[in-house]
Amino acid sequence: MATLDPETIHDVTGVPVHNIHRHDVVVVGAGLAAMRAAVEASKDYDVAVVSKVFPTRSHSGAAQGGIAASLANEEEDHWEWHMFDTVKGSDYLGDQDAIEILVKEAPIVVREYEHMGAPFSRTPDGRIAQRMFGGHTKDFGKGGPILRACYAADRTGHALLHTLYENCVKNGVRFYPEFYVLGLVIRDNICRGVVAWDVINGGVHVFHGKAVMFGTGGHARIYKIASISLSSTGDGPAMVLRAGLPLEDMEFVQFHPTGLYIHGILVSEAARGEGGYLINDAGERFMKKYAPEKMELAPRDVTSRAIQKEIDEGRGIGGKNYVYCDLRHLGEEKIMTLLPQIHELAWKFLHIDCVKDPIPIQPTGHYSMGGIPTDNDCRVLADGKSKPVVGFFAAGECACVSVHGANRLGTNSLLEASLFGRRAGKSIVRFLREEPDLADLPVDAANEAIAEVEGILSAAGAEKVSAIRAEMQAEMSANCAVFRNGCNLEKLSEEVKSLRERYKRIRIDDKSMTFNMDLTEAIELGRMLDVTEVIVAGALNRTESRGAHSRTDHPKRDDVNWLKHTLAWKKDGSVKFDYRPVVITRFEPKERKY
Amino acid sequence: MAANEHETKLFTFRVKRYGTGGREKEHYNQDYKLEVMKGQSVLDCLNELRWKHDGTLTFRRSCKSGICGSCAMTINGVNRLACETQVMALGGSVVTVEPLKGYPVIKDLVVDIDPLVEKLLAVKPYLITKTPPPSDQERLQSQADRAKLDGLYECILCGACTSSCPSYWADEKYLGPHAFLKAYRFIADSRDEGAREHFEALDDKHGLWRCHTIFNCVEACPKSLNPTKAIAALKRELAKERIG
Numbered sequence: 032m033a034t035l036d037p038e039t040i041h042d043v044t045g046v047p048v049h050n051i052h053r054h055d056v057v058v059v060g061a062g063l064a065a066m067r068a069a070v071e072a073s074k075d076y077d078v079a080v081v082s083k084v085f086p087t088r089s090h091s092g093a094a095q096g097g098i099a100a101s102l103a104n105e106e107e108d109h110w111e112w113h114m115f116d117t118v119k120g121s122d123y124l125g126d127q128d129a130i131e132i133l134v135k136e137a138p139i140v141v142r143e144y145e146h147m148g149a150p151f152s153r154t155p156d157g158r159i160a161q162r163m164f165g166g167h168t169k170d171f172g173k174g175g176p177i178l179r180a181c182y183a184a185d186r187t188g189h190a191l192l193h194t195l196y197e198n199c200v201k202n203g204v205r206f207y208p209e210f211y212v213l214g215l216v217i218r219d220n221i222c223r224g225v226v227a228w229d230v231i232n233g234g235v236h237v238f239h240g241k242a243v244m245f246g247t248g249g250h251a252r253i254y255k256i257a258s259i260s261l262s263s264t265g266d267g268p269a270m271v272l273r274a275g276l277p278l279e280d281m282e283f284v285q286f287h288p289t290g291l292y293i294h295g296i297l298v299s300e301a302a303r304g305e306g307g308y309l310i311n312d313a314g315e316r317f318m319k320k321y322a323p324e325k326m327e328l329a330p331r332d333v334t335s336r337a338i339q340k341e342i343d344e345g346r347g348i349g350g351k352n353y354v355y356c357d358l359r360h361l362g363e364e365k366i367m368t369l370l371p372q373i374h375e376l377a378w379k380f381l382h383i384d385c386v387k388d389p390i391p392i393q394p395t396g397h398y399s400m401g402g403i404p405t406d407n408d409c410r411v412l413a414d415g416k417s418k419p420v421v422g423f424f425a426a427g428e429c430a431c432v433s434v435h436g437a438n439r440l441g442t443n444s445l446l447e448a449s450l451f452g453r454r455a456g457k458s459i460v461r462f463l464r465e466e467p468d469l470a471d472l473p474v475d476a477a478n479e480a481i482a483e484v485e486g487i488l489s490a491a492g493a494e495k496v497s498a499i500r501a502e503m504q505a506e507m508s509a510n511c512a513v514f515r516n517g518c519n520l521e522k523l524s525e526e527v528k529s530l531r532e533r534y535k536r537i538r539i540d541d542k543s544m545t546f547n548m549d550l551t552e553a554i555e556l557g558r559m560l561d562v563t564e565v566i567v568a569g570a571l572n573r574t575e576s577r578g579a580h581s582r583t584d585h586p587k588r589d590d591v592n593w594l595k596h597t598l599a600w601k602k603d604g605s606v607k608f609d610y611r612p613v614v615i616t617r618f619e620p621k622e623r624k625y
Numbered sequence: 626m627a628a629n630e631h632e633t634k635l636f637t638f639r640v641k642r643y644g645t646g647g648r649e650k651e652h653y654n655q656d657y658k659l660e661v662m663k664g665q666s667v668l669d670c671l672n673e674l675r676w677k678h679d680g681t682l683t684f685r686r687s688c689k690s691g692i693c694g695s696c697a698m699t700i701n702g703v704n705r706l707a708c709e710t711q712v713m714a715l716g717g718s719v720v721t722v723e724p725l726k727g728y729p730v731i732k733d734l735v736v737d738i739d740p741l742v743e744k745l746l747a748v749k750p751y752l753i754t755k756t757p758p759p760s761d762q763e764r765l766q767s768q769a770d771r772a773k774l775d776g777l778y779e780c781i782l783c784g785a786c787t788s789s790c791p792s793y794w795a796d797e798k799y800l801g802p803h804a805f806l807k808a809y810r811f812i813a814d815s816r817d818e819g820a821r822e823h824f825e826a827l828d829d830k831h832g833l834w835r836c837h838t839i840f841n842c843v844e845a846c847p848k849s850l851n852p853t854k855a856i857a858a859l860k861r862e863l864a865k866e867r868i869g
Contacts, residue, residue, distance in 0.1 A: 089693075093688050141763075150771065
């Protein structure tokens with residue numbers, strides 16, 4: 032194969048190719064999954080972390096409540112109980128072999144964080160403190176809520192993210208911050224690297240690696256009201272689609288029950304874990320109608336639907352689009368010690384002192400259960416089933432292994448990102464021992480990426496990126512959020528097609544090479560549209576209600592036809608489907624009640 | 626929620642710009658007028674200006690929840706996070722927005738944070754231990770020892786403190802309050818056994834002794850942390866170590 036030399040492609044277009052960087056491992060993204068993999072692989076190999084934001088800006092840092100593990104520091108707990116809760120929480124769509132790994136290795140992962148220096152809150156006897164969270168129970172759901180979420184006040188994600196950054200620094204990981212990855216280089220089913228845009232200086236760089244790992248995060252930014260960062264635009268899954276590979280279970284997007292009204296900012300489930308109430312306009316704890324036993328500690332899909340139903344039926348506060356999360360009865364001391372960030376956020380964003388007043392909340396786009404299909408060793412599957420792409424790994428929110436199935440339990444995301452990030456690191460080390468050579472970089476490796484950048488910089492249409500994005504977000508929030516129905520999804524599908532057409536006719540204001548946000552936002556929109564198209568098609572295709580996917584025209588779960596994972600490809604301008612069976616080992620599907 | 630939640634008011638945003646508008650090498654002010662709704666943050670407004678009026682207006686942002694540290698900038702003369710600064714609460718009708726002082730400007734409100742990161746790395750910002758941890762348990766730490774990390778571990782590396790520090794303006798090699806706060810986060814940690822290594826970079830003419838207790842960093846910190854207090858504690862520890 033002819034190999035890439037920057038000189039040979041310099042004059043293809045006006046976009047300069049500056050450099051080819053060679054590393055054993057190229058990790059894309061810098062959240063918990065990516066940096067946990069980097070910490071692991073950097074013990075033996077040379078690792079580069081390439082990320083569109085500086086590592087500690089990654090959105091894992093916004094996670095608040097905790098990381099689940101059956102440490103039993105506060106009360107009796109067993110991995111089997113955690114497994115049951117996760118399987119039931121997933122509405123039986125999670126793969127039970129992967130879930131078993133998740134719950135068994137959880138205590139190891141949490142203790143390793145402590146060993147790395149994470150500042151966990153402590154019990155009176157000096158162990159890692161644990162709190163309650165929705166859907167986590169005692170004794171296979173028969174007992175009450177359990178103390179399982181390990182936490183650092185309500186800043187757990189921040190504490191873990193900084194701990195991983197610090198340990199990457201200690202291990203000599205090479206960071207490339209503010210390099211926006213544009214595409215994968217895969218030829219003959221071998222991943223050879225990625226191509227990235229230097230955000231600060233402009234120009235295309237090629238990262239040539241023996242192994243590539245994606246920990247690129249989620250895509251809930253496709254919604255108008257979302258808790259997730261402005262940077263969480265589905266970059267990883269979109270690049271995978273463009274490489275001709277499938278995505279799995281994309282129709283499942285979690286809405287967090289308690290987003291700060293209008294802002295969508297996360298109010299941690301820890302607020303309810305510590306005893307907070309949800310209240311409607313009549314002053315009623317309405318969860319008693321929807322989850323009489325678990326009340327406010329029902330899983331997120333159940334709680335978000337309950338809140339949305341209260342709002343839709345006119346029982347929002349003053350008839351508006353919000354209900355209250357009421358913490359007042361917890362008292363000032365408990366709020367300021369255990370939920371200080373919630374107090375700060377409510378004050379800074381809504382000017383509400385939650386010691387004295389209830390917090391207005393509404394469901395907010397939060398977490399992507401679906402993503403890039405991988406096996407339990409985080410190898411990306413070319414066919415979505417069994418055949419790995421050589422040298423390509425993924426973990427965390429961008430991936431779908433699948434442990435969350437149709438609905439993720441709170442505190443299982445930090446766990447999944449960390450645990451499968453660590454497994455990806457170990458898997459990469461094993462791979463590099465067997466395959467120590469660098470595969471050739473094809474001569475045209477950067478061409479597609481250069482063409483994309485060139486195309487956007489020179490586009491002379493009349494459409495504004497921001498207008499298309501705002502319409503996409505509003506449409507998705509209106510028609511593909513907590514509740515969905517076939518008729519609206521059909522219309523939405525047409526709407527998304529027309530937005531894609533308009534996207535071909537954009538024009539941006541900024542044509543410069545230096546920190547060109549106009550350019551990166553345009554690239555992000557293209558990716559969000561790709562991901563949106565697959566989500567809408569998947570939601571229309573799945574004619575049942577399961578977990579976070581709730582079809583009002585198909586209100587029941589249908590295990591006969593739909594106890595299976597969706598695999599979706601983009602081919603010839605439309606979405607094609609295939610399916611993969613769910614792995615069931617210990618717990619047979621049952622009706623789900625809380 | 627007040628009944629006047631849709632209340633709006635016209636504001637002028639006076640943005641200090643650089644590297645745009647055909648004036649590549651000079652700083653200049655540009656005024657934008659915007660009808661601001663109650664509840665909108667400075668970041669919301671900058672986004673709206675970018676998205677609707679001027680796509681070349683450039684700044685960093687990500688979480689829009691006050692936790693990632695991307696959008697620190699100088700607003701009405703004070704270093705703040707744009708995402709958690711309510712416009713209405715600023716009062717007046719003109720909002721001045723400038724890049725953080727003390728760092729090279731890349732473009733508009735985007736500054737080069739390499740100096741910030743370099744200095745952070747100088748203090749070996751990670752837990753240093755000599756005793757291996759128990760193999761299948763966490764290390765124990767009392768609640769009282771853990772409480773010593775409160776006010777230290779919450780730093781979001783936004784750079785607001787060091788940018789506000791006159792000692793840093795006078796000496797670009799000065800480590801800066803953010804690096805001291807981080808060093809103390811580890812030195813104060815009952816599990817850390819590397820005090821001497823963290824201290825190495827601090828006991829230097831560009832280190833601790835350059836802090837003149839001006840308290841600007843305390844005022845600047847959007848997370849209400851207190852680097853000056855950490856610096857005082859570090860000076861005490863270091864003095865103890867020197868005297869033996």
